[in-house]
Amino acid sequence: MFSIGSLSQKTGVKVTTIRYYEQIGLIDPAIRTEGNQRRYSESELERLGFIRHARELGFSIEAIGKLIELNQLPDKVCAEANTIAYKQLVETQAKIASLKRLETELLRITKHCKGDGQISDCYVLSSLGDHGKCISNHGADESN
Amino acid sequence: MFSIGSLSQKTGVKVTTIRYYEQIGLIDPAIRTEGNQRRYSESELERLGFIRHARELGFSIEAIGKLIELNQLPDKVCAEANTIAYKQLVETQAKIASLKRLETELLRITKHCKGDGQISDCYVLSSLGDHGKCISNHGADESN
DNA sequence: ATAATATCTACAGTCACTAGAGCTTCAAGG
DNA sequence: CCTTGAAGCTCTAGTGACTGTAGATATTAT
Incomplete structure (x- = not known):
């Protein structure tokens, strides 16, 4: 499990941006420690990497949201x-x-x-x- | 003298944007009619044309403000x-x-x-x- | 234990607009 | 002159994608 700072370092996405993405629903709310700190899994790390990559390519947040939805439906046509x-x-x-x-x-x-x-x-x-x-x-x- | 709508039409700058430019000080506050409506002169028309042109070329509002200042100082080196x-x-x-x-x-x-x-x-x-x-x-x- | 670092939320700012509510003024037509 | 519709006004908040900071708590290192 990664802290938000750790996740930020590994993905290149800033801490405030990660929080922002959670706020707008692009990523799921993180589980919390007893001290209310966010913790992220390996798969959430990969998800954020996907998001960053798509942002770099100029996809809007909305478009990325759609791509993420599509990714959850493996039987859907691409x-x-x-x-x-x-x-x-x-x-x-x-x-x-x-x-x-x-x-x-x-x-x-x-x-x-x-x-x-x-x-x-x-x-x-x-x-x-x-x-x-x-x-x-x-x-x-x-x-x- | 032009109304704001007239100015907007002649310059291609939207009414709300003209008001915005006045608010942020990029253009001088317009003189007003008895009914509190803005009226603009020919030289103000030219000024707004300058601004629009510079915006189209990607200059920031700040940069444009500087260019306008420079334009007021004919003896200054360019x-x-x-x-x-x-x-x-x-x-x-x-x-x-x-x-x-x-x-x-x-x-x-x-x-x-x-x-x-x-x-x-x-x-x-x-x-x-x-x-x-x-x-x-x-x-x-x-x-x- | 203490100090330094990381993390938290809430709120507001960035940049250049843009929209809409609710009101007043103006211009055209009957 | 009156009515109607268009134009104009201010104020406030929203857009999109972040970004920063204050004041507090939690965690880590010494």
Whole structure:
């Protein structure tokens, strides 16, 4: 059995985050010692590792919750897990594309400025004041 | 003079966000009508456009506040504006690199799963449960 | 036994918004 | 002029995923 600090060390998930996950129901409430301290099993260690891994891959807490549910139903078809993962892939690719556009503009803006001019002639500031100078249509994702 | 709704429409910044920006001091409090409604000038319209543009490029509210201050000091050297923009560029590039690594793993995970197997044999779930299968070291940015 | 470290809960903060309740003001139409 | 609907107001709390701290208790090491 592991203490919360031990679990945190082994998984890389912070103590406060582990408590948070318990609070929001992502993980089950831990059993307690007589002194009210949490203790975790090996399988709970593995579960938290799964969660951390999925978080690193950008899955939302909600999606991870679903994946965990699916994992409890071995007879279920895994199309849903695949859908969740595929959706995550698509979102990641969209984010990359969007950031690439931002990079283009930031490169353009920064390479014109040697940082020794006056503010009144500042290319960074004038570029930010004038979207018309932008080559790439970097508008924030219009999905919202 | 523009109403807040008018300003919102012209700039693409939502009404609630404009109020929020006033609350946090990013923009000056608007003058009011007898009926207590906000009215904005052409120059305030331009200022909000600047802010929106900078937000789209990923600058934080804090950074934008600094850029706005710099803009008020025409005699100041623009090295600081350049620093802010360059820092933003570097962060954007780091984020792209990180997302690329995530994409690699998500591609690997999703392409193995046709979605018709059982959960007990699910590659998505087993991959999330076992970081050892990862080709790319996609650990979350360890900058935190 | 004592001191240091780990753990606990409760509450609030982070960042950039966002929503909704309940009210007032404004503008358009009859 | 009156009515109605749209726009605007403040206040408060919520979003998502954490994160920090105060004040207390429990555990571990010396």
